[in-house]
Amino acid sequence: MKKFWRKRISKAESSTASIVVDGARKATGGRSKNRVVMTMAVFLGIYATIAGRLVYLGFQDPEASGGPVSRVTASRPDIVDRNGEILATDIKTASLFAEPRRIVDADEVIEKLQTVLPDIEVEQTYNKLKSGTGFVWLKRQLSPKQQNDIMQLGLPGIGFRTEKRRFYPGGPTASHILGLTNIDNQGIAGMEKYIDDQGLADLQASGLAVPKDLKPVRLSIDLRVQHIVRDEVSRAMEKFHAIAAGAVVLNAKTGEVLAMASVPDFDPNNPYNALDKDHLNRMSAGTYEMGSTIKSFTTAMALDSGKVTLNSTFDARRPITIGRQTIRDFHGKGRILTVPEVFIYSSNIGSAREADVVGIEGHREFLKRIGLLDRMKTELPEVARPSEPKVWKKVHSITIAFGHGMSTTPLQTAVGAAALMNGGLLFEPTFLPRTQAQADAVATRVIKEKTGEDMRYLYRLNATAPGGSGKRAAVPGYRVGGKTGTAEKVVNGRYSSTVRFNAFVAAFPMEDPQYIVLSIIDEPKPEKPGAGATAGFNAAPIVSNIIRRSASFLGVQPDFGHETEAKLVSYQ
Template identity: 80%
Template structure:
């Protein structure tokens, strides 16, 4: 019995053991199944969410669906060469509406008009009745406007914080710094330049993070920029002109230290920025530059090796070619030496200088000096010079004294840099550049001796008692030299003796020029009844005032020991 009981117990135990093990296996399988199902559902949801996000990322936003992220894209500060802020981002509020939540559009507009009286009723009404999810009503409000609109308590109205560009100097450097649009994207000037260098791509990708955007330094000196802007604004009023402008270039590096043109605009409120009289006449306007071009004609003749400082030119009689007769303004009626041709600004003498070189050589020289090709620089707004399609002798003669070709004042100043710095042409830049960097990309365009001769002629022309037309630009201690330019403008197809474009091209100090300054006065009137309105009476004084005020800031030390008459350089 005992044996039978043991057998039954073992059988029962074995039987029980099989049953328990089967239960464990069944339970474990169900748990794994549930886990797999849970993971499948989770990954399915994750995949769906990821797919939706990718779809939304590539989908074009519907009109009125809400503000795009680029609206609040940041921009780097623009600063001058000394770190003074020229442009920066500030936070501002913009007003939007959700038309689906607007109860009474008429009442909403009436209330809004108490704060924004210039609001367009019809346009705003159509927006509020559109049924869209989102519409802009007014971008970039002042804090006071935002507070007043909030106090109106209009349901369906809201605000979004955006970035707005602020220019502390106002119009002082407007043509250089440029503008941004309402979405904080550069549309002109150096603002547009930095967008084109990759900022726009960073903004579009959402990577324009403020803390990562280092300030962009420009070559200009805000102190000197203020002086230039102030002087040309005074000249505009003093000489009753339609426009005025000036530029200062570093003769060693080609850096633009200051440049301004008036009338201009305030980039903080650029409502009139696109008016045609607001263009930057220094870089974006082309003009017949008058007798300033005689600088290049004389340099060309000297550089050809066919004449020297002792050469003479017959200016006793006018030159007649075809239907044109070339005369001198207050001519001497005698044979002139090369320095006399320059300081008396003889049209006849300049024509004979050009004749020595020839038509092809003349054209080639002006292209070599960069006067007939579009200037290469960072500023987007630059004009293309013009010249005759086919040069004939009459063209060479008239171009020799500044008529018959048009170039920009900036290019004229750039060419003058090469004439006084030893003969090296360098593209102008609005970014800081060392002398070594400038020379690495500079091109020799005239011989060193030609440059030395031109420095002498410039100084001679601005020395009192020499009879030169640039005496009014002289500043005691700063050894200023230069050349006037009075060009008659074309009116109704003919040159008018009463409508002029005046310029003065200068450099200082002439023993070792550090800076080139060019001023323009467009259509000046006599300052007083009975006075003339030539460049020596208006453009030259502008340069005088600019140098007098700016030279100390630029670190040029006055030296009164060198206020003697210039010595004639050797022509050997």
């Protein structure tokens, strides 16, 4: 029995040992499995966190990070003249940025950068470098030399990004027409802004402004003529010690602007002075009393009314007194004048009596019809609104008849003169090419054809007849005609006889005028002691020089053998 129980006990102990070993094995295997699961969970959590962070950053506004937008500037189409010459184009340039999180010593970085960029804003740059953000702009649009010099510094956390910058090969030649872009290559003035407003800004915002898909924008400007115009007005401003000068060449048959310049101007490649008040585009964004050039419209109004003909006469023997104002002639003849004499002698008295024939309402209606009283419609954004009396009285009509009391832009004056010269059709001016068919479709008749014929005669007469004020605008072979305008400027609330705004409006060739050329010169001085300072001495020669130098480019051939001079109609 004892042996039996010893055997049973031995078997039991053996069985128990087996159970213990199996249990230990199962416990160890469970813990290993748990470790694997936990490890996988940790890695999955890490990757989920990274993915979540990436998704979060993807939905963030880049501008909210405290630094500038890091996107690359969008492309713009080339701007070319009517002959395909490039006026504005995109070029690649490098811009300097920093990653503040990688900057170890901001002071050292600034100190080294100053050796290449001495004008860098120290405090502002320091704040950027210490901001702890991932990206900040330090300097946009570097020169290749600046980029190379900065690269040689070997600064960690400093890099370059290729951007697009607008480049104007002609510099200031057509600055007021082309306008400007900002640091992000977006149009902010001139035709650059017009292009953005036509849909380019939306393309840029949507990322669809791809260079290969952007066709060049062709303007009506002729770069050759534009260069001549700017050169002549710049010379005149210097020669006559004026504060400003300008001119425009306009196609009288279509309303296309072939050239327009106003000085002082600016270089759009370095527009540091573009916003200075003296650099205003005076041709379209400035309004002025245009002086006796307005007599062109007064005479045309009288003729178009049917109440006056070229044979009509007006009494200019005595000044006109109305209220406290007395209207006199600058060089009075003291006699009765014919309509042609009123025009070539630029009689204030005669012009006032022409307006009186039409009446106050008729006078205002005519000026509005011909576009001198409303804000001009054209592509250029910089366009000023003309000014006129709130309530027209007889005194206003009389003074406006000879160019005082109403202000308009020089470009509008040229557009109105084109209607007088082309047979009576008014076109809104355009800086884009316009075919004759397109021009005819938008034309508005504002005067009778007979009135236009009479005005062409008077313009030519003023440039050829004895006593005519337009003689200095003559160009042999081109039969130029025109009208001077010498307006006294208001100084301390009174008209000054020594401070003037001068203008000359001309057309050529007079047998069938193709082009209008209008020049202005602000506060000119006599060229030399004793010389005159009226429009005939300074504004008219500007026109003459422009026509002489540009007529061949405009396709007008000289004719020296068949010049017919207009004859003065005079009745004593």
